Amino acid sequence: MSQKSPAPSGPAPSGGADRSALQADCANCFGLCCVALPFAASADFAVDKKAGQPCGNLREDFRCGIHARLREDGFPGCTVFDCFGAGQKVSLTTFGGQDWRQAPDTARQMFDVFPVMRQLHELLWYVTEALALAAARPLHGELREALENTERLTLADAATLADTDVPAAREEVNALLLRVSELARAGVPGRKKNRRGADLVGARLRGADLRGANLRGALLIAADLQGADLRGADLIGADFRDADLRGADLTGSIFLTQAQLNAAKGDAATVLPRDLARPAHW
Incomplete structure (x- = not known):
């Protein structure tokens, strides 16, 4: 095993990144990850489920009936999923708190919007982290613009969200994050693999x-x-x-x-x- 040198531990943050709104709040979500997304019987999931079909473990209050024993019951895939706060954003903001059970005519659009919102919130997560890196200060202006532009996309109406060109948004932000990465890792001594x-x-x-x-x-x-x-x-x-x-x-x-x-x-x-x-x- 190689010895660790006393080199700096890595890029230092310039301050705490407030990502509280980008953390999943299941109590304020209509169980969207348990309905909108498909999964196949495998090592990660015990059964098959189609997109738009409620998981058999989803309760009437939108909580998971086996949340405390997901791994033991054959659903470890659920334990590694993170919506980055997209669930509550779609439930409470995009659809104003109107759930798909009480308003079934909204269900399909809600389920289409959720994965789009999830990707946009993931971008917000990374950009917010980048803004907390001291080494990324030269890019803070561009990062703030990217944050504002992405947040603006998340606040669009359901129809606009469903039509969002997510690959284009990801490509633009990813190019910026790569520059952040290069600046941050430049402060780590030695040759980087x-x-x-x-x-x-x-x-x-x-x-x-x-x-x-x-x-x-x-x-x-x-x-x-x-x-x-x-x-x-x-x-x-x-x-x-x-x-x-x-x-x-x-x-x-x-x-x-x-x-x-x-x-x-x-x-x-x-x-x-x-x-x-x-x-x-x-």
Whole structure:
């Protein structure tokens, strides 16, 4: 296992990022992730479900009937999904608190809008994080503009939202986030590995020095990252399903989400960014 140097842990934040409105609030959502999205019987879901079909575990109050035992009952896929607050935004703002059960004529449009809103809120999450990075100060003007433009899209009416060109919005914001990543990771000493989009499924990376690495979109499914040094790494879109992060150091890593951590395996020795929580199943 490689030794960690006393180098800086990664890009430092310039201040706390307020992302409270971008966190799922299931109490104020009409169970949209349990209805709008499809899933197939697999290791992640115990049964098949079509888009627009309510999950059999969804209760009348829009709560999950097996929430406390999702993994045990064969629904670990539900535990790693994050709507980034899109559920309550669609329920209370776009549709003004009118739920699909009481107003079934709104159901189809509501279910079409939800995945669009979810992607827009994910962009808001990343841009808000970028604005909290000290190294990204030269781009703060562009980031604020991107934040305002994306937020404006989320406030459109249902018909406009359904027709939103999400790929175009993502492409524009992603180009900006890549520049943020380069600025942030430039502050991490040493040569940085570029494994963007790499197929690292099952890779043996125990103790690897990945400080400041570009791991954007990398497939790290079931990878062995025990004790790996991921300080300051760009982890946006990296697939950590069943990746072993026991003892790994993720201090200062950027664009890491709670959903990514929930999909991985870790332990008490895994060092996390300060704004993310240790998953209950670790």
